[in-house]
């Protein structure tokens with residue numbers, strides 16, 4: 001599906017950082033949506049799970065998703081994910097992260113904080 005600028009509805013490319021028509025910052029635009037991804041229940045090795053996590057973050061930074069909800073299960077993958085997200089937060093790759101209040105086996109990542 002073709003992405004459109006949420007400010008002016010102009011069609012934009014995935015690689016565009018700024019709308020060519022209205023100069024709105026596409027990387028900050030969000031529709032407030034949440035996408036859920038399970039990285040713990042496909043018998044993944046930790047490395048594979050972290051790769052899924054990194055690629056999901058990269059993918060959803062190029063579309064209007066605001067929150068990523070990551071199902072991490074209860075042990076090793078969760079710990080690895082917490083380490084990875086701490087590093088991403090330090091680098092400014094993500095805005096912040098935390099536990100899902102209703103489910104300790106899930107983490108919530110805030111990808112964008114609209115102005």
Ligand SMILES: [Zn+2]
Pocket residue numbers: 005006007008009010019020021022023024
């Ligand atoms: Zn625009």
